[in-house]
Amino acid sequence: MKWTFPERIQFYSTLIAVIGLIVLRGPSAGQAGIVGNVVRHYVEETSAFVTSESIALSDIAATAIYTAGSADFHDHGHGGSEHNLELATVQDNSVQATGPASTTYMDGFKSNQITEYVVQDGDNISFIASDYGVSSDSILWANGLDNPNAISPGQVIRIPPVTGVVHTVQKGDTVEYLAVRYEADQDRIKTFNDLEEEGLEIGDEIVVPGGKIDTTIKKETKSQQRESKQQKRFAYLPDLGEYFRSPTSGFNWGVIHGRNGVDVASACGTPIYAAADGNVALAPATGYNGGFGKFVKLVHPNGTESIYAHMSKVSAKAGVYVSKGDVIGLMGTTGRSTGCHLHFEVHGARNPLVKY
Structure with missing residues (x-):
């Protein structure tokens, strides 16, 4: 049957209308719609x-x-091997x-090890100590530093694991000795360092938790050592006994500095006497004179010499012979001096003012 054009139009119009009604109506109760x-x-x-x-x-x-777990393979990374x-x-x-993952790669780590740190721009000891949870003194002691400002970028410093002292074992050292020396607990030293009963190994580094170094005593000891070396340097010179008298009055420091010289402090204007008979070789009344300021140099008959420096006034004249006890000037603070005193040197014999 062949439809005419008007019949086709009517059919498609009716079909579209039916579909539209179905869509617009939607599903009834208990039924799903076509779109749904x-x-x-x-x-x-x-x-x-x-x-x-x-x-x-x-x-x-x-x-x-499963296949990987059954095979005999090894992982060479930090996790180590994993079998079965x-x-x-x-x-x-x-x-x-x-x-669980293997942690054997951490077996070499110990919490009591010393850390090395490279100083960065802007670092200071107190900030570094705060970051690592130790005292500033502990870092200074571990690195042999006296001045907390004496660090610079790029410098490698040692950080102890706890506040305390790092000690290098010497011959004869014992845990008991370290505890007494650094005012620390003996049992804590043993526990922290995993020490056995057989003793300490020479050259080993021992961390003394809570230990302290008396820096005041340490500095005094260094000063005394320097003074002792100076004393010994001129101790070989002959002791002339009463040949020289005391050149002035005041506080005698008794310590050598310079060329066998000793300082005696008193008020400016205190008289200065010739320590022995002799000829006045030099007596400049002005000038810095190498730090001596106004001074007198005597040459004695036995070939020795004596020098009297930092005078406020020179009384002796060059070329004049003076006797033991004569006034040759007054105490002052000329030249390289920080207060009224006499710097007295003896050349060729022991200085009678030295306290050996």
């Missing part, structure tokens, strides 16, 4: 596809892990390894 059915069908097919793909991927992963890896099923489509 189409959407539901699409969702169900997509969900089934995703689920099946997930299960397949899980099966592949489980097979790969056990698997536990958490869900139907997932697996979890129950064997």
Whole structure:
């Protein structure tokens, strides 16, 4: 049957109207609409596809892990080797390894080790100490520093693991000795350093937790050592006994400095006497004179010499012979001097003012 054009128009118009009514009407109670059915069908097919793909991927992963765990292979990274890896099923489509990661690469680490730190721009000892949780003194002691400002960028400094002292074991050292020396606890030293009963090894570094160094005593000891070396330097000279008298009155420091010289402090204007008979070789009344200021130099008959420096006034005249006890000038603070005193030197014999 062949439709005419008007009949085709009428048919398609009626079809479109029916479809429109069905769509606009929607599903009745307990029935799904056409559009709803189409959407539901699409969702169900997509969900089934995703689920099946997930299960397949899980099966592949489980097979790969099982194969790796059964093989005799080694991981040479920080985790070390892993053998016979056990698997536990958490869900139907997932697996979890129950064997923990190896930490054998940390076996060499000890919490009582000394750390080396490279000083950065803007660093200071107090900030570094705060970051590492130790005292500033501990860092100074560990690096042999007296001045906390004596660090510079690029310098490598040692940081002790705790507040305390780092001690290098010497012959005869014992834990008991270290505890007494650094005012620390003997048992704590042993525990912190994992020490055995057989004693300390010479050259080993021992951390003394809570230990202290008396820096005041240390500085005095260094000063005394320097003075002792100076005293010994001129101790070989002959002791002439009463040949020289005291050249002035005041506080005698008794310590050598310069060329066998000793300082005696008193008020400016205190008389200065010739320590022995002699000829006045030099007596400049002005000038810095190498730091001596106004001074007198006597040459004695036995070949020795004596010098009297920092005078405020020179009484002796060059070329004149003076007797022991004659006034040759007055005490002052000329030249390189920080207060009224006499700097008295003896050349060729022991200085009678030295306190050996």
